[in-house]
Amino acid sequence: MFFVWHTGDIPEDRKVDGVTLLGPQKLSRMILDTGLSSWLREKVS
Numbered sequence: 001m002f003f004v005w006h007t008g009d010i011p012e013d014r015k016v017d018g019v020t021l022l023g024p025q026k027l028s029r030m031i032l033d034t035g036l037s038s039w040l041r042e043k044v045s
Contacts, residue, residue, distance in 0.1 A: 001018060001019050002019070002022060005023055
């Protein structure tokens with residue numbers, strides 16, 4: 001299961017069995033690494 005959030009105080013480095021945590025830092029890094037920066041700009045604006 002994936003738990004994805006863009007705001008909040010959940011620690012991204014927390015380990016939960018069967019759950020992948022994707023917070024703002026990991027999510028933005030993945031977006032930039034995959035070349036989706038234009039998609040991100042559209043979502044923010």
